[in-house]
Amino acid sequence: MSMNNTPHADHEVDSFTGVSTTGHTWDGIKELNNPLPRWWLWTFYICIVWAIGYCFAYPSIPLINGATTGFLGWHSRSAVVQSLTDLQKTRGALMETLASTPLDQIEQKPELLAFARAAGAAAFANNCAPCHGAGGQGSPGYPNLNANRWLWGGTLDDIYQTILHGARSGDPKGHQGSMPDFGKAGILTQPQIEQVANYVRSLSGLKTEAGADLGAGAKIFADNCSPCHGKDAKGNIKIGSANLTTKIWLYGSALKTIEAGVTNGHGGVMPYWGGRLDNTTIKALAVFVHTLGGGQ
Amino acid sequence: MTLPNANGHPVLETGGDDDVIEGPLYAPGKRLFPQAAHGRFRNIKWLILVITLGIYYGLPFLRWNRGPGEPSQAVLVDLAHRRFYFFFIEIWPQELYYVAGLLILAALILFLMNAVAGRVWCGYLCPQTVWTDLFYAVERLVEGDARRQHQRQAEGWTFNNILHTGYKHALWLAIAWWTGGAWVLYFADAPTLVHELATFQAPMVAWSSIAVLTVLTYLLAGFMREQVCIYMCPWPRIQAALTDEDALNVTYRYDRGEPRMSLKTGLAARDHGQSAGDCIDCNQCVAVCPTGVDIRHGSQLGCVQCGLCIDACDTVMDKIHRPQGLIAYDNENNIKRRLTGQPAIYRIVRPRTILYTIVIVLIGSVMLTRLVTRPTDGITIAHDRNPLYVTNADGTVRNAYTVQVVNEQDKARLLNFSVRGLAGAQVQVIGVEGSGPTFPIKVDSDDTRDLRVIVTGPLTTPKHASIKVTFSVTDPLRKTTMSATDNFKTP
Numbered sequence: 001m002s003m004n005n006t007p008h009a010d011h012e013v014d015s016f017t018g019v020s021t022t023g024h025t026w027d028g029i030k031e032l033n034n035p036l037p038r039w040w041l042w043t044f045y046i047c048i049v050w051a052i053g054y055c056f057a058y059p060s061i062p063l064i065n066g067a068t069t070g071f072l073g074w075h076s077r078s079a080v081v082q083s084l085t086d087l088q089k090t091r092g093a094l095m096e097t098l099a100s101t102p103l104d105q106i107e108q109k110p111e112l113l114a115f116a117r118a119a120g121a122a123a124f125a126n127n128c129a130p131c132h133g134a135g136g137q138g139s140p141g142y143p144n145l146n147a148n149r150w151l152w153g154g155t156l157d158d159i160y161q162t163i164l165h166g167a168r169s170g171d172p173k174g175h176q177g178s179m180p181d182f183g184k185a186g187i188l189t190q191p192q193i194e195q196v197a198n199y200v201r202s203l204s205g206l207k208t209e210a211g212a213d214l215g216a217g218a219k220i221f222a223d224n225c226s227p228c229h230g231k232d233a234k235g236n237i238k239i240g241s242a243n244l245t246t247k248i249w250l251y252g253s254a255l256k257t258i259e260a261g262v263t264n265g266h267g268g269v270m271p272y273w274g275g276r277l278d279n280t281t282i283k284a285l286a287v288f289v290h291t292l293g294g295g296q
Numbered sequence: 297m298t299l300p301n302a303n304g305h306p307v308l309e310t311g312g313d314d315d316v317i318e319g320p321l322y323a324p325g326k327r328l329f330p331q332a333a334h335g336r337f338r339n340i341k342w343l344i345l346v347i348t349l350g351i352y353y354g355l356p357f358l359r360w361n362r363g364p365g366e367p368s369q370a371v372l373v374d375l376a377h378r379r380f381y382f383f384f385i386e387i388w389p390q391e392l393y394y395v396a397g398l399l400i401l402a403a404l405i406l407f408l409m410n411a412v413a414g415r416v417w418c419g420y421l422c423p424q425t426v427w428t429d430l431f432y433a434v435e436r437l438v439e440g441d442a443r444r445q446h447q448r449q450a451e452g453w454t455f456n457n458i459l460h461t462g463y464k465h466a467l468w469l470a471i472a473w474w475t476g477g478a479w480v481l482y483f484a485d486a487p488t489l490v491h492e493l494a495t496f497q498a499p500m501v502a503w504s505s506i507a508v509l510t511v512l513t514y515l516l517a518g519f520m521r522e523q524v525c526i527y528m529c530p531w532p533r534i535q536a537a538l539t540d541e542d543a544l545n546v547t548y549r550y551d552r553g554e555p556r557m558s559l560k561t562g563l564a565a566r567d568h569g570q571s572a573g574d575c576i577d578c579n580q581c582v583a584v585c586p587t588g589v590d591i592r593h594g595s596q597l598g599c600v601q602c603g604l605c606i607d608a609c610d611t612v613m614d615k616i617h618r619p620q621g622l623i624a625y626d627n628e629n630n631i632k633r634r635l636t637g638q639p640a641i642y643r644i645v646r647p648r649t650i651l652y653t654i655v656i657v658l659i660g661s662v663m664l665t666r667l668v669t670r671p672t673d674g675i676t677i678a679h680d681r682n683p684l685y686v687t688n689a690d691g692t693v694r695n696a697y698t699v700q701v702v703n704e705q706d707k708a709r710l711l712n713f714s715v716r717g718l719a720g721a722q723v724q725v726i727g728v729e730g731s732g733p734t735f736p737i738k739v740d741s742d743d744t745r746d747l748r749v750i751v752t753g754p755l756t757t758p759k760h761a762s763i764k765v766t767f768s769v770t771d772p773l774r775k776t777t778m779s780a781t782d783n784f785k786t787p
Contacts, residue, residue: 110738113727114746135682146696149689246689291726293686293696293750 095119099280103156106287113287120288123281127273136292140251141268146292149248153237154296160286166272167240174272177239182224183263196220197258203233203245206253326588328522330432331442333584335607344420345429353474356481360384363706365741373483379742385667386742388704397663401656406531408652410538412644413625414545418531419602424524427475427517428586431468438464442583468518469510476509522587525600532597539595542643546601547626548581548592551635556592559616574618581605581623591623673711673739674702675769677782685785692752693786699747701769703739712772713737713747717765718784720754737769751784761786 011020014032024031036044055061058070069075088095094115098106107113125134131142138144143151152162152175167175182188188196198208199217208214222231228241235243242250251257251266273282289295360370360383367374372381380387380395387394409416418425439445439460448457480502481489492498516524525532539545553575557565562572575592582590584605589598591605603625610620630640680696688694703709712734715723723732726748730736739745751765763786768779 107727110727110745117748133682135680137683137686144683144686146683146686146694147688148694243689247687247691248689291748293694293724293748294688 091119095280098283103160103283103286106283107156107291113291116284116287117291119281120284120286123277123285124288127277128285136289138250143250144248144294145289146294147248148294148296149243149246150237150294150296151235151240151242151250154290154294156286156290156295158237159289159295160282162270163282163285163289164272164274167270168267169269169272171272171274175240175270177228177241178267179228179241179261179265181263181265184265188220188224188262192216192220193259193262194255196225197255197262200233200244200258201253201255204247204253209255328586328588329442329445330586330588330604331580331583331608332436333604333607333611335610337603337607341420341429341602341604345426348421348426349430353478356478356486362386366706367485369485371482372485375483386704388702391670394663394667397659401659401663404652404656404659407538408649408656410535411540411543411649411652413601414539414543415532415535415599415601418525418535418600419546422600424516424529425586425600425602427471427513428521430471431517431521432586434467434471435464438467465518468514472510472513472517473506475513476506479509480505522598522600525587526598536597540648541627541629542646542648544625544627544642544644545595546591546599546603546606546623547628547631548575548594548623549621549626549631549634550592551631553592553622574613574622576612576616578612580608580612584608595628671776671778672704673709673769673771673776673778674700674704675767675778675780676700676702677767677780679782679785685787687787688752690755692755693757694750694752695784697749697751697767697782699749699767700744701737701739701747702744704742706741708738708740709771709773711737711739711769713767713769715749715751715765715767717781718751718753718757718763720756721765721784722752724750724752726750734770753784753786757784757786759786 011023011033012030013020014030017032019032019034022031022033055068056070057072058074059067060070061068094112097112098116098119101109101112106116124132124136128136132138132145133142136145138147148154150158152158152167162175165171165174168178180187183190183193194209195213195217197217198212199214199221202208202214202217221229221233226233228239229235229244230241233244235241249257251261273285277285355371356369358370359368360381361368362381367381369381370383372379374381378389406417435445436442439448448460451457477493484502489498489502493502520528550573552573554573555571556573556575556577559576562576565572581592582588582605584607585591585599586602586604587598587600589596591599606621606623606625609623613620613622626640630642633640676699678698678700680698684695686694686696699713701711701713703711713725713736714732714734715721723735725735725737728735728737728747737745737747749767753763757763761784763784764781765784766779766781768777770777
């Protein structure tokens with residue numbers, strides 16, 4: 001490579017610029033052989049030296065069982081652990097206060113409430129949003145956490161327990177009990193299911209089918225449903241049976257949806273988070289959900 | 297059109313030999329040895345240098361009492377807490393438009409300066425000029441004046457020259473270090489940071505900032521100098537487009553100077569009744585120029601209009617007993633007027649300068665009024681976007697909002713928060729006892745407080761509606777109210 005403007009002896013010199021050509025021509029256009037700027041060339045050499053040093057210092061060359069480790073001992077996993085540790089350090093004081101403050105006192109302290117809500121919002125986005133939605137708005141089968149009807153109770157402690165142990169989660173301390181499949185099990189016939197579904201709709205003032213026998217529906221309800229949902233159909237948070245007299249419908253209020261529920265039953269799973277998330281995070285989550293608006 | 301050249305190859309016709317670009321497109325930097333000048337403008341420049349550098353190095357140490365818990369530094373950019381303090385002014389991040397306004401003011405003042413007296417900014421006030429001037433002063437102090445410096449260059453690396461050059465660079469680096477050091481003092485409590493720097497306890501970001509700024513000062517003021525003005529700075533290009541024939545610029549009055557000739561020839565010519573200019577071609581104006589231009593070629597991009605050639609020329613004029621002011625703040629118009637025997641006119645007050653002044657005063661007073669009367673509390677509303685509304689068990693509809701209450705005062709305040717606009721609404725503020733209609737909200741001094749506010753409309757609230765609701769905070773002591781509106785949405 002030529003580092004100056006001295007023309008190559010064996011190449012034609014461009015008469016206009018006085019620079020030798022490389023010998024390449026495209027449709028009569030000749031390429032001049034201008035040297036690279038010196039600063040550029042040196043930067044390039046320095047980069048090569050840097051790259052060689054880098055290969056020895058950091059994990060770089062792929063081998064059969066992983067890459068070379070590099071003499072600095074740097075590892076992406078340990079870097080993550082380090083930054084997580086640093087993060088805990090910066091949050092330190094407030095995190096400790098949150099851990100040591102009893103659950104029912106957090107909301108009385110503005111600074112701690114703000115911190116718990118922020119921590120809870122982050123944990124919610126990571127763990128809860130896939131089912132309950134980004135704002136806790138829920139979707140059919142997944143409760144809206146902003147609403148003020150709670151299957152398993154809406155006090156701060158109820159919410160905390162539900163997050164900790166889940167529902168039908170396999171955790172022995174979790175909430176148990178599910179809606180049986182009256183149709184599939186042959187307990188109720190299709191006409192009976194239609195009657196009871198119409199009756200259930202009438203409880204919250206929804207329109208019923210023309211000619212529906214609500215009296216028969218009420219009888220079927222009293223015989224089959226009231227043991228769990230209660231005589232007044234207002235549900236029971238101890239066994240997670242829904243209050244059927246409200247405007248809130250977990251699976252939807254359409255007649256067909258209710259009939260399908262009675263036929264096939266329900267048993268949605270809320271996972272347990274105890275052991276997966278630390279207790280402070282679960283406290284923050286409970287505060288966050290409780291302060292979404294529906295908390296009791 | 298193309299013409300064959302001597303070798304028979306076609307070349308572009310360029311309109312003459314002078315236009316052919318030969319050699320590289322940029323000229324390698326040549327070290328200048330400007331001679332020291334003495335006189336009026338040099339003194340003004342020394343004065344400005346002392347004042348501006350004094351402000352720069354000293355200002356961080358100026359104290360300003362803002363009360364307990366507040367920084368006591370007069371000028372402080374507190375990045376960690378997102379505050380900018382300037383004496384009695386405290387700017388929050390949402391008030392950054394004051395800084396934008398300040399930049400607009402600065403640009404307009406630059407235009408006004410240019411309309412009155414050309415590149416006064418470049419010649420006297422620009423940091424590049426001030427620090428380069430300081431570095432030149434150090435260079436002359438250590439290595440001697442221009443003549444001695446030329447000698448040293450011719451001598452090569454003698455022991456004495458190595459010693460002096462080393463001494464010069466050490467002084468330069470010390471100044472550069474102090475310049476970078478002063479910069480970081482604007483971002484933290486200055487006495488504390490100085491102590492931390494002295495005991496090597498300062499944070500890494502302070503050290504690296506100082507290092508970068510030290511290197512930049514050393515390179516820009518010690519080596520790049522006039523190249524910054526000629527090749528890097530956009531202002532000469534803009535200034536050339538903004539100037540007009542009435543603006544005063546450092547001008548060689550060729551009506552008086554030409555035809556230039558040596559002192560003796562000039563005297564002889566005058567004796568013979570021939571015309572002779574006052575310029576004796578002594579080249580002093582070029583010798584003192586810090587950018588190495590010849591002012592006698594007229595206004596040019598390389599000229600920063602520092603006025604040093606005026607000083608040099610006036611000194612020479614005194615010596616040869618001719619009137620001062622062969623080079624002076626003047627303009628092309630006046631030269632032409634004098635050539636035709638008319639008196640020179642100086643139109644400082646003219647539509648352009650009047651307009652700039654009006655706009656500057658206008659923007660300045662608007663900003664000042666706003667700054668003085670700006671509210672010290674504020675309220676902003678963010679409606680929950682997901683979900684927009686929630687249906688309650690009883691069929692009522694609930695909307696949730698995040699309300700941010702700002703207290704810019706230096707003391708904690710108890711403000712009354714209320715929501716209006718939705719008849720029969722129930723309001724709940726998370727973490728605050730009570731059910732309204734007003735909620736006492738304590739906001740710490742110089743702080744913001746986020747409130748989660750839940751508004752429940754009665755069953756009678758219309759469906760598919762978007763109802764305007766007003767959120768306000770009232771200071772019961774000062775009887776001031778700040779309000780913001782948002783919507784209550786129903787399914």
